[in-house]
Amino acid sequence: MAIVKSLWIAEVHGGGLDGKEVLLRGWIHRTRGSKSIRFVVLRDSTGTVQCVLKRAVIGDDNFEEISAALIESSVELSGQVIPTDREHGYEIMVKDVKIVGPVNPQRPFPITESAMKQADGGETEFLLDNRHLYLRTGRMTKMLKIRSTIFGAVHSYFRDRDFTEYQAPNFVAGAVEGGSTLFEVPYFGKKAYLTQSWQLYAEAAMPALERLYTLAPSFRAEKSRTRRHLTEFWHAEMEIAWADNEDVMSHGEGLVRHIARTLLEQRSEELESLGRDINTIQKYAESHYPRIRYDDAVEMLQSKGVEIEWGQDLDFSKEKILTEDFEVPHFLTHYPKVAKPFYHRQDPEDPKYVLCHDLLAPEGYGEIIGGGERTWSESEILQRIDEEGTPREPYEFYIDIRRYGGVPHGGFGLGVDRVCAWLAGADHIRETIPFPRDSRRVTP
RNA sequence: GCCGACAUAGCUUAGUUGGUGGAGCGGCGGACUGUUAAUCCGCAGGUCGCAGGUUCGAGUCCUGCUGUCGGCGCCA
Numbered sequence: 001m002a003i004v005k006s007l008w009i010a011e012v013h014g015g016g017l018d019g020k021e022v023l024l025r026g027w028i029h030r031t032r033g034s035k036s037i038r039f040v041v042l043r044d045s046t047g048t049v050q051c052v053l054k055r056a057v058i059g060d061d062n063f064e065e066i067s068a069a070l071i072e073s074s075v076e077l078s079g080q081v082i083p084t085d086r087e088h089g090y091e092i093m094v095k096d097v098k099i100v101g102p103v104n105p106q107r108p109f110p111i112t113e114s115a116m117k118q119a120d121g122g123e124t125e126f127l128l129d130n131r132h133l134y135l136r137t138g139r140m141t142k143m144l145k146i147r148s149t150i151f152g153a154v155h156s157y158f159r160d161r162d163f164t165e166y167q168a169p170n171f172v173a174g175a176v177e178g179g180s181t182l183f184e185v186p187y188f189g190k191k192a193y194l195t196q197s198w199q200l201y202a203e204a205a206m207p208a209l210e211r212l213y214t215l216a217p218s219f220r221a222e223k224s225r226t227r228r229h230l231t232e233f234w235h236a237e238m239e240i241a242w243a244d245n246e247d248v249m250s251h252g253e254g255l256v257r258h259i260a261r262t263l264l265e266q267r268s269e270e271l272e273s274l275g276r277d278i279n280t281i282q283k284y285a286e287s288h289y290p291r292i293r294y295d296d297a298v299e300m301l302q303s304k305g306v307e308i309e310w311g312q313d314l315d316f317s318k319e320k321i322l323t324e325d326f327e328v329p330h331f332l333t334h335y336p337k338v339a340k341p342f343y344h345r346q347d348p349e350d351p352k353y354v355l356c357h358d359l360l361a362p363e364g365y366g367e368i369i370g371g372g373e374r375t376w377s378e379s380e381i382l383q384r385i386d387e388e389g390t391p392r393e394p395y396e397f398y399i400d401i402r403r404y405g406g407v408p409h410g411g412f413g414l415g416v417d418r419v420c421a422w423l424a425g426a427d428h429i430r431e432t433i434p435f436p437r438d439s440r441r442v443t444p
Numbered sequence: 445g446c447c448g449a450c451a452u453a454g455c456u457u458a459g460u461u462g463g464u465g466g467a468g469c470g471g472c473g474g475a476c477u478g479u480u481a482a483u484c485c486g487c488a489g490g491u492c493g494c495a496g497g498u499u500c501g502a503g504u505c506c507u508g509c510u511g512u513c514g515g516c517g518c519c520a
Contacts, residue, residue: 032483034476041480052478070471086480105471107454113481114456114469125512126455181518197520222518223445233520315517358520370520415520440512 006076010046012090017081024049024092025076025100027136028069038067042075042092045141051077051092058097066097072109072136074101111137123430131435132444142270143432146263147420151215153262154236154416157255158213163238166212168201170194170219173394181220183231194219197413199343202239203374203401206409210241215416223439226316227428228366228418232437239411245355245373248410249331252359252369253289255414256329260285263423276425284423287328289359294335297322313339319366326362333357342384343398345375345410357412365422371412378402 006023026044033039038053055063069075079094103109111133115126127134134140158165171185171192182193198214205212218235238251260281263271268278292300294314301308301318308318314332322332334353337346344354356372375381381402385392392399420432430436435444 030481032479032481034479034482036477037479039479039482050480054477056477086478108471110454110470112455112470115454117456117469123513124456125451128512218520220519224518225513225515226517226519227514229519235520237520313518316519317516367520413520418520 008046009042009044009049012049012081012092013047015090017090018083020081021078021095022081022092023076023078024051026074028071028073028075031066031069031071033067036063038063040066040069040075040077040094042077049090049092051079051094053077053094053097058094062097065099069099070103070105070108073099073103075099109133123428128430128436128441129444135434139274140431140434142274143420143424143426144434146267146270146274146424147432149263149266150259150416150420150423151234153259154213154215154255154414156262157258158211158238161211163211163213163240164209166202166205166209166214167216168195168198168214170217181222183219183221196220198235198237199239199411199413200398202237202411203409204397206239206241207401207405207407211238212240213238218413221439225439227430228415228421230417230429230433230437231439233418233429234416234433236414236416237411239409241407241409243373243410244408245333245357245410248371248373248412249291249333249357249359252331252357252371252412252414253329256289256359256368256419257285259419260423271424274424274426276423281423283328289329289331290326291331291333291357293333294353297332300325311336311338316366319360320364323360323362323364323366326360329359329361329368331357331359342381342388342390343374345373345380346384355410359412359414361418361422363422363425365418367415368418368422369412369414371410373408373410376402376406376408378406 006025009024009026011017012022012024024042024044026042028040029043029048030041031038036055040051040053041048042051053063053066075097077092077094077097079092079096082091082093083089084091110130111127115124116137135144171187172195173192182196185192185194196218198216202212202214213236215234215236217232219232221231222229240248240251264278264281264285271281272278297314298308298310301321304321306318306321313335314322333356334347335356336352337354340354340356344356347353347355354372357369358367359369360366361368375384378399381399382392385395417429417432420426421429424432426432430438
């Protein structure tokens with residue numbers, strides 16, 4: 001082919017190429033035609049364009065070949081950009097075409113219109129089994145771009161504020177919380193576990209870096225069957241020295257707003273084509289996120305007739321009722337000490353509570369952040385561990401951080417996939433990650 | 445861990461009180477010089493998830509198993 005430089009399809013639609021000859025590379029999205037004319041809708045990572053192939057122009061051999069080519073065959077073609085008043089804006093009047101990677105008619109591309117029909121806002125077993133092929137369909141492609149932008153926004157938020165990115169090991173010896181939800185892996189004759197959180201290791205580096213963050217996978221062996229749980233999920237976590245619960249919360253709010261703002265700037269088109277109302281995201285990007293104390297939340301629930309006792313953790317069914325009253329994310333703070341693990345610092349003003357917070361996303365998406373101020377003095381941490389009945393030994397290194405110049409500090413963890421699901425308006429967290437892992441699926 | 449559904453062609457599905465399993469999409473063949481999920485004609489494609497049972501006869505009724513989906517708990 002005479003033309004060397006290939007263009008993106010988005011560049012064609014960008015205008016200014018009327019009458020110019022271009023080379024495009026991509027995959028056949030749709031194809032239809034008759035004995036002497038063929039229409040191929042070509043797709044690349046930037047969009048689609050209709051290409052018109054006439055037998056009289058490209059010759060019999062080329063014409064037969066392109067007419068026989070199935071959906072998802074990869075092709076390279078060159079032709080003239082022509083404006084059209086039909087649906088597409090611009091088309092390519094093709095002069096030359098080459099099939100690069102054909103599709104065997106014995107095994108046509110399995111993801112058909114009928115398979116996709118069910119996928120709109122949900123996923124079928126078939127599409128999950130064929131995830132490697134589903135990725136290239138429009139809905140997943142948009143989701144992956146939104147996801148990438150969110151990941152980028154997490155990095156830019158922290159880096160613009162002088163946080164240092166810091167990595168913790170993924171193989172660990174113990175749990176952050178619970179213990180029942182750890183994935184055990186054999187480790188040269190010993191037992192190791194996949195990390196549930198970066199936090200304990202982050203606290204170790206807190207006196208060195210003071211402001212640190214990570215964006216890494218966490219693993220939880222929960223047999224959860226819900227639309228907001230994965231066994232392998234992406235966790236954006238931060239830890240900051242000389243900070244109290246309020247300071248940490250304002251970073252949580254800042255980060256989420258920054259993510260929403262970045263999406264508006266860079267992915268409005270994708271969001272809208274997934275059916276998301278931009279005004280909704282605008283609200284999330286601009287509003288202040290209210291704070292409610294646990295006690296007030298319990299009262300609100302009781303006034304709605306929900307049966308809840310003080311001291312009980314707020315489970316999802318109760319979160320859902322709470323979120324009905326809010327149009328923007330909101331923090332729940334000051335949980336009862338009995339409901340939270342030892343690393344949450346108890347409130348010096350009332351030791352029944354701990355200085356913690358959860359950020360709940362509206363529209364029924366629920367918890368996206370969990371964080372708070374850490375128990376930072378040696379005496380308090382020993383007291384909290386002992387009163388929980390937790391053995392001290394596995395936490396010696398954690399206690400050491402307090403023995404050598406403990407300072408007030410705190411941090412939070414944000415479920416990035418949950419944020420993707422919420423902001424993109426996905427029905428299930430699985431829609432937001434290329435190869436979702438849950439208690440029943442590790443393939444493909 | 446608990447509760448509830450579902451399983452029919454490559455995909456999405458219809459299938460009546462139990463009586464020889466249909467369709468649309470996709471594929472193949474043909475028609476058509478501008479289509480838009482192109483259209484029109486034709487063809488192929490099924491161990492009705494698996495194993496038992498009831499019955500003259502089971503996709504349909506019963507039991508068990510497997511798989512999947514949804515919800516709860518747990519959490520991000």
